[in-house]
Amino acid sequence: MLTGMQIAVIGGDARQLEIIRKLTELDAKLSLIGFEQLEHAFTGAAKEKVEELDFSAQDALILPVPGTSLEGQVETIFSSEKVVVTQEMVEKTPPHCIIYSGISNAYLTGITQQAKRQLVLLFERDDVAIYNSIPTVEGTIMMAIQHTDFTIHGSRVAVLGLGRVGVSVARTFHALGAKVSVGARKSEHLARITEMSLRPFRLDDLPIIVRDMDIIINTIPHPVVTASVISKMPSHTLIIDLASKPGGTDFRYAEKRGVKALLAPGLPGIVAPKTAGKILANVLAQLIGEEFSLRKGNG
Ligand code: NAP
Numbered sequence: 001m002l003t004g005m006q007i008a009v010i011g012g013d014a015r016q017l018e019i020i021r022k023l024t025e026l027d028a029k030l031s032l033i034g035f036e037q038l039e040h041a042f043t044g045a046a047k048e049k050v051e052e053l054d055f056s057a058q059d060a061l062i063l064p065v066p067g068t069s070l071e072g073q074v075e076t077i078f079s080s081e082k083v084v085v086t087q088e089m090v091e092k093t094p095p096h097c098i099i100y101s102g103i104s105n106a107y108l109t110g111i112t113q114q115a116k117r118q119l120v121l122l123f124e125r126d127d128v129a130i131y132n133s134i135p136t137v138e139g140t141i142m143m144a145i146q147h148t149d150f151t152i153h154g155s156r157v158a159v160l161g162l163g164r165v166g167v168s169v170a171r172t173f174h175a176l177g178a179k180v181s182v183g184a185r186k187s188e189h190l191a192r193i194t195e196m197s198l199r200p201f202r203l204d205d206l207p208i209i210v211r212d213m214d215i216i217i218n219t220i221p222h223p224v225v226t227a228s229v230i231s232k233m234p235s236h237t238l239i240i241d242l243a244s245k246p247g248g249t250d251f252r253y254a255e256k257r258g259v260k261a262l263l264a265p266g267l268p269g270i271v272a273p274k275t276a277g278k279i280l281a282n283v284l285a286q287l288i289g290e291e292f293s294l295r296k297g298n299g
Pocket of ligand 1 (some may be wrong): 129132133136161162163164165166184185186203219220221222241242243244264265266267268
């Protein structure tokens with residue numbers, strides 16, 4: 001239980017509602033900033049304005065998945081008010097206060113470092129990335145179905161990258177009956193692809209491999225699906241680029257060539273916001289719980 005913990009949830013989308021639900025269930029006391037248009041009320045959670053928040057009383061600040069903008073602004077789907085998190089606010093928090101975010105940027109990293117507060121990035125955690133790969137794959141299947149006139153079963157699919165998303169994508173498309181090839185640069189990845197009963201290829205061979213592929217699914221956040229690779233693809237090939245913006249595809253050239261290429265960021269939040277929220281809520285509850293027990297033990 002988190003009885004006695006005071007936590008501020010600052011901005012966010014539907015995923016944050018699962019976090020609020022979980023933390024109030026665990027008896028934490030919550031201040032909700034940027035939620036005034038949310039009709040639902042949670043017992044133990046009070047809607048407040050950022051300028052009214054007592055930062056000195058907070059044990060944790062929870063920011064939305066994207067963190068802040070480079071100007072410190074926080075996304076607020078349930079509010080029309082502008083919410084900005086400043087270094088001054090973070091400095092007012094007690095030294096033990098931890099700031100949780102999905103990802104960071106120079107601004108957020110800078111203000112937390114200057115204020116000497118710990119910043120925990122949930123999306124850098126393997127557990128979150130692996131859990132999140134489940135709704136990501138489901139979203140990818142949805143896109144493949146929506147944008148092709150053939151079945152996934154029997155189609156030739158190339159997955160680029162064997163990271164946390166690549167493994168899940170390759171395994172699921174294989175299970176759906178696709179003929180899956182996976183491109184990687186490390187020999188241990190090529191070995192693993194073979195062990196998974198999939199066809200391995202070196203990324204250097206991508207221009208040859210794509211000659212007879214129906215779907216290319218990229219998970220590599222690096223320009224790999226270049227103009228020269230796209231020029232070798234049949235015109236019916238569908239490219240689904242899952243890598244973080246700007247993706248790894250030359251979209252300008254794909255459009256010129258008439259090859260359909262889709263950048264598909266943030267699929268968990270789009271196809272399964274409840275699940276995506278629960279993933280974050282469970283990990284956050286565990287992390288905050290561990291921190292709380294540690295402090296109680298020390299105090
Ligand atoms: P990951 O575990 O770090 O895997 C990344 C893969 O890319 C690894 O196989 C890595 O291979 C490879 N790679 C990286 N740089 C490369 C380069 N320059 N050349 C060749 N290979 C390279 O990351 P992940 O968790 O799978 O996520 C993959 C991407 O998807 C990220 O950009 C992430 O933000 C994004 N993502 C998108 C969604 C969505 O909804 N679209 C959801 C979740 C994640 P090595 O091991 O050889 O470096």
